[in-house]
Amino acid sequence: QKEVEQDPGPLSVPEGAIVSLNCTYSNSAFQYFMWYRQYSRKGPELLMYTYSSGNKEDGRFTAQVDKSSKYISLFIRDSQPSDSATYLCAMAMDSNYQLIWGAGTKLIIKP
């Protein structure tokens, strides 16, 4: 079993829809949770960064962490065709050097 599981998709939704992207994990020691967006043939860019449990909102994006269920989510409101990309989750422990990555979910927003 992988430490971080992420559905590869593709997830295809119409423009304007609310998108929900998710990751599950097995290691309860993870404290830091990140979402990166990666466009085709580009490097990942940091979208959201959360410490421990709770919600964080930034514009159309909301990151949610449920440590009791070992489950994190990224919600995108009013989705746009420009949101079409692969979304990667990543997590880390408090004092360990390594980020552990999900495989990424490919998202397609249809105009």
Place this chain on the structure above:
Amino acid sequence: DGGITQSPKYLFRKEGQNVTLSCEQNLNHDAMYWYRQDPGQGLRLIYYSQIVNDFQKGDIAEGYSVSREKKESFPLTVTSAQKNPTAFYLCASSTGVLGNQPQHFGDGTRLSIL
């Protein structure tokens, strides 16, 4: 503009050849990383460096080598010992080496075998 520059964008390797991928950053970050990305898999860590003249192996270091002679630069050499080098290679940097420091990425080098 601060950022990470990777070159070349595309690279082709012949059998038995070593190739070097360049990574330069002007973010004044101490830590730098090399990842390999294959379709359907998460990023896998090849090497990382906390400071100049120091670097550590990641999960898949076999067949790769690095150097860190300057803070700004962290080149990766893919040696002939790496039998399956075809992949997308990503360089990243962060202010510190701990996993809680967000990493910033370059736009990658795609390596293929001739």
